[in-house]
Amino acid sequence: MGKNNTRDEAEPSVPDDGTSRRNFLKGAAVGAGVVGTGATAGVLALNNEDTGESAKAIPASEGYLLVDPAKCTGCTSCMIACSTAHEGKASHSLARIQITQNPFEGFPNDINQEQCRQCTYAACVEACPTGALEADPENGNVRMVDEDKCVGCQRCLEACPYTPHRNTWNHEREYAMKCDLCADTPHWDQEGGPDGSQACVEVCPVGAIQFTDEIPTQYDDEGYKVNLRDEQWEQLGLYAGDI
Amino acid sequence: MKGHMGTILRLDLTNREISTIDTSEYEEWVGGHGMGSAIFFDLVDDKSVGAFSEENVITMMSTPLAGTLAPAASSRTEVQGISPQPYPTEWFTRSNFGGRFSAMMKYAGYDGVVIEGKAEEPVWVNVVDDEVSFEDASNLWGLGTWETQEEIWSQIGTSGWMATESPRDTGETTQKPAIATIGPAGEAEIRFGSIQHDAGNSAGNAGFGSVLGFKNLKAISFLGTGSIEMANPSDTIEARLWAEENYAYGEDEDIPLGGFWGFGSTPGSGDLDGFPTGKARAQGCVGCHKNCRKRYADSVGNESQCVEAVFYNSFDQAAHGGITKESAKAADITNQMGINAYSLSNGIPYLETLHERGILGPDGEIEADLPWNMLGESEFVEALVEKIINRDGIGEDLAEGFPRAAEKWGRFEEDIADGTLGFQYWGYPHHYDARTEVEWGYGSILGARDINEHDFNWPMYWQPTLMYLGGADPLIDAETLAEYTMEATPPHNVKPDYSDENIYSEDMAELVSWHRSYTRFWKQSVQYCDWAYTDFVNPNTEDMSGLTPEGEPRIFNAVTGADFSFEDGIELGNRIWNLDRAIWTLQGRHRDQEEFAEYTYGVTSKSGIPSSGVVGPHYMPVRKDGEWTYEDVSDRTIDKEKFNEWKTIYYELENWDPETGWPTRDALEAHDLGYVADELEAHGKLPQEA
Numbered sequence: 001m002g003k004n005n006t007r008d009e010a011e012p013s014v015p016d017d018g019t020s021r022r023n024f025l026k027g028a029a030v031g032a033g034v035v036g037t038g039a040t041a042g043v044l045a046l047n048n049e050d051t052g053e054s055a056k057a058i059p060a061s062e063g064y065l066l067v068d069p070a071k072c073t074g075c076t077s078c079m080i081a082c083s084t085a086h087e088g089k090a091s092h093s094l095a096r097i098q099i100t101q102n103p104f105e106g107f108p109n110d111i112n113q114e115q116c117r118q119c120t121y122a123a124c125v126e127a128c129p130t131g132a133l134e135a136d137p138e139n140g141n142v143r144m145v146d147e148d149k150c151v152g153c154q155r156c157l158e159a160c161p162y163t164p165h166r167n168t169w170n171h172e173r174e175y176a177m178k179c180d181l182c183a184d185t186p187h188w189d190q191e192g193g194p195d196g197s198q199a200c201v202e203v204c205p206v207g208a209i210q211f212t213d214e215i216p217t218q219y220d221d222e223g224y225k226v227n228l229r230d231e232q233w234e235q236l237g238l239y240a241g242d243i
Numbered sequence: 244m245k246g247h248m249g250t251i252l253r254l255d256l257t258n259r260e261i262s263t264i265d266t267s268e269y270e271e272w273v274g275g276h277g278m279g280s281a282i283f284f285d286l287v288d289d290k291s292v293g294a295f296s297e298e299n300v301i302t303m304m305s306t307p308l309a310g311t312l313a314p315a316a317s318s319r320t321e322v323q324g325i326s327p328q329p330y331p332t333e334w335f336t337r338s339n340f341g342g343r344f345s346a347m348m349k350y351a352g353y354d355g356v357v358i359e360g361k362a363e364e365p366v367w368v369n370v371v372d373d374e375v376s377f378e379d380a381s382n383l384w385g386l387g388t389w390e391t392q393e394e395i396w397s398q399i400g401t402s403g404w405m406a407t408e409s410p411r412d413t414g415e416t417t418q419k420p421a422i423a424t425i426g427p428a429g430e431a432e433i434r435f436g437s438i439q440h441d442a443g444n445s446a447g448n449a450g451f452g453s454v455l456g457f458k459n460l461k462a463i464s465f466l467g468t469g470s471i472e473m474a475n476p477s478d479t480i481e482a483r484l485w486a487e488e489n490y491a492y493g494e495d496e497d498i499p500l501g502g503f504w505g506f507g508s509t510p511g512s513g514d515l516d517g518f519p520t521g522k523a524r525a526q527g528c529v530g531c532h533k534n535c536r537k538r539y540a541d542s543v544g545n546e547s548q549c550v551e552a553v554f555y556n557s558f559d560q561a562a563h564g565g566i567t568k569e570s571a572k573a574a575d576i577t578n579q580m581g582i583n584a585y586s587l588s589n590g591i592p593y594l595e596t597l598h599e600r601g602i603l604g605p606d607g608e609i610e611a612d613l614p615w616n617m618l619g620e621s622e623f624v625e626a627l628v629e630k631i632i633n634r635d636g637i638g639e640d641l642a643e644g645f646p647r648a649a650e651k652w653g654r655f656e657e658d659i660a661d662g663t664l665g666f667q668y669w670g671y672p673h674h675y676d677a678r679t680e681v682e683w684g685y686g687s688i689l690g691a692r693d694i695n696e697h698d699f700n701w702p703m704y705w706q707p708t709l710m711y712l713g714g715a716d717p718l719i720d721a722e723t724l725a726e727y728t729m730e731a732t733p734p735h736n737v738k739p740d741y742s743d744e745n746i747y748s749e750d751m752a753e754l755v756s757w758h759r760s761y762t763r764f765w766k767q768s769v770q771y772c773d774w775a776y777t778d779f780v781n782p783n784t785e786d787m788s789g790l791t792p793e794g795e796p797r798i799f800n801a802v803t804g805a806d807f808s809f810e811d812g813i814e815l816g817n818r819i820w821n822l823d824r825a826i827w828t829l830q831g832r833h834r835d836q837e838e839f840a841e842y843t844y845g846v847t848s849k850s851g852i853p854s855s856g857v858v859g860p861h862y863m864p865v866r867k868d869g870e871w872t873y874e875d876v877s878d879r880t881i882d883k884e885k886f887n888e889w890k891t892i893y894y895e896l897e898n899w900d901p902e903t904g905w906p907t908r909d910a911l912e913a914h915d916l917g918y919v920a921d922e923l924e925a926h927g928k929l930p931q932e933a
Contacts, residue, residue, distance in 0.1 A: 070524060071524070072524070073510065073524065073525045073526050073527045073531075073534035074526050074527065075526075075527035075528065075529060075530060075531045075532075075534055076529055076530065077312060077483075077530050077531070077532070080310070080311060080312050080317075080529075080530055081312060081480060081483075083470065084311070084312060084473070084476045084479060084480055085476070085477075085480060087470065088472075088473070088476040089470035089471060089472055089473070089476070090310050090311040090312065090470060090471040090473060090479075091310075091350060091468075091469065091470035091471065092346075092350060092416055092417070092418050092468075093350070093414045093415055093416050093468040093469070093470070094470055098417045099417075100417045100418070101419075102419070103441040103442035103443070103526075103538070103545060103546055104389055104392075104393065104442055104542060104545065105538075105542060106538070106539060106540050106541050106542035106545075107522055107523055107524050107538045107539055107540050107542075108522075108524065108540075110524075110526075110538050110542070110545075111524070111538075154411065157411075164417050168415075169411040169414075169415060171411060171412055171413060171414040171415070171468065172414075172470065187476035187477055188476070188477050188480050189477045189481070199480060202480075202484055203312065203480070203483060203484065203487070205487060205491060205492075205510075205527075205531070205532040205533070205534060206510055206525065206534065236509050236510060236511055236512070236525070237511060237516075237520045237523070237537075238510065238511050238520075238523055238524060238525055238537070239521075239522040239523055239524065241522075
């Protein structure tokens, strides 16, 4: 099941009539049809001020995650917390935040900490043909995937401009996932979303992830990758300066 | 039991056959050591075979908690089999390492791996989810442990999440394959070759790397995209947050006074200030809240901690007037060559002592060509390790381990009597001292190796000793410490009285019995990390009480759905301890062998041992005239006769035969181990009923 995600592959058709994901994936496997218009009516094209690219205007999220890759310890607790809260399972592959590392590299190049950004111009939202991935007004406009609407075309993953892509293909349940700031965590009994708690922020033992309601600079890493190390970090013999 | 993946991988190297065992067959043992011992017992017909034998089976077992959020319990791998390191007998024993291996093994779908037989040619094993294959390792043979891992990554690390061209339908991962490998030391089958994973995770003591070398298994690699089901995910997260918020270092608070061990110690403290820091981060095993290790700007010394971080310090300091990068380079040599740093930690001082006395050297009675002018430089370690691995000159003797080398040189009796040869129990390097921290020594000699379990070591020894040495009062008074310890050690409720009188008492037998049981289950089977548990004393709580015994079952039950009490774990730990005892009995164990190195009885710990840095006062809790206090107990030896009387007390407490030290049928059947008693009986090893 599923499809081979080569970018130059013939694009599958996406029915706009509520076709189930399983049926869609079966259709995709034989590569039938042409691209549909999807279910996202009322799309308005705007220019991204930073990039100049045309993109879909959607309301800004009321929350964002900032990370400090120089503080991150590579324990991947955030990844496991994410998959546990959302999927009820412990996994690296079902996490919406990704820590990559090479134990033989020198600091700070040994670890990358890559979180989903709640982009103001969200390529993943724009790419979703069924309206499964939209800003959710009930949850502070967090960009969320409606599992029931997701047909599994994986275009959102391919559209994500970052490496690794920040939305995640759930190969067990065959739908796309992305960070929702824990707005929908059926396996964690705490209120999440922009006004609540985020499992990764709570669990990170060194405070290398921080929630903010201010829109970070979107253009590069600067807005999202910040220095969360303080004087105490330095007292521990760990590097607190700018990288 | 939730937390299990349901499958144990079984590798027959002789026939290159891959099969599986249903985890459910061994579920009663939970995981880790319990499962490993039970599998070893079932698969090895003749337990008396040598370490370097095709019949020897190595198990590498995970735990239901591995890969989850269980704090400091999500990343350990327990390794077992017959070890080549102990002297004079190659006992069945254990080792353990952290990192990512155990979690990745589970994400690939396996609770453990069982390694049998011996390959004709060097192989490595490649596991990507449910695809398992033997691979030719001829291009890896001879490589260091880091090079080996990088080479394997280059071969199989190109698929997955980071490569957008790959299929996603079997899952993606951004993680590198987790690899356990041996280095040139293991290939050379020296007696103290380690198993290495990532930069600084080693199963060192026990020499299992050399058993893998004998088996021609260079490495085993796991890459998994799967997931672990938990009984109650929300409770698991909440248990983690409860532990972190109440007992771990809070980064918004003042850095607490306190130690480097225990649940509440601070990030990056695992190198014990053994390296100059510079720009560095803290780094941790999967799911850990502590993050003991460091990675450095120049990557030298990455992830090294504990013994490998400090074993060369004193020489470095003597040569340079302070600790330099030479210590970190020395650590890297041990990690990359896959050699047990602990053996070198006492072995180098031993060689130096003999050299200074003119016994060892180009013109000495022991011919040796070592670059003593380089002592303190990493080049000295490099030269020594090279000689051992190549069995060049003195390396031929040292490859057999320092005790066996001393025996060959005719020096063993003399050097072990005065402590020049600092290998206190079963030929393992002197670590914590049986003369002062008796539970460490007793546990080691009743078992099969240096126990390396810091449960009592941190609160009873380091906590008061470090504070007194710093001119301050201990973190908590002796009476409170004793009270916390008694409360935290059900059902034995042990009294940590380390006075001269009490160390041979029934109290101490109860303490040792509790400790053997606690560690066999909670620490080595469930695999709560030794550097975080037990937690009798915690500097982050208002009253400095720790999370033991509440934390262990709370986290465990949330993941597994079991209804284990702390005491249930102690009981199962005692069952595992009895099974191990039966295996040792079948290997030829007798109470008469359970004797410490001679210096333990003849030289006080105050004098230290010439070849070890373990000197100085040992302030420990004692009860005098009904009052608890701390006292320096370093000015003592173990009384041989009293120790032997204590052994009888201990055996009787465990319902073992006092004449032989063998477990009785009653003891085994009480633990539902009648089949084990039958095997002892078949070998004439079952004690006769009185």
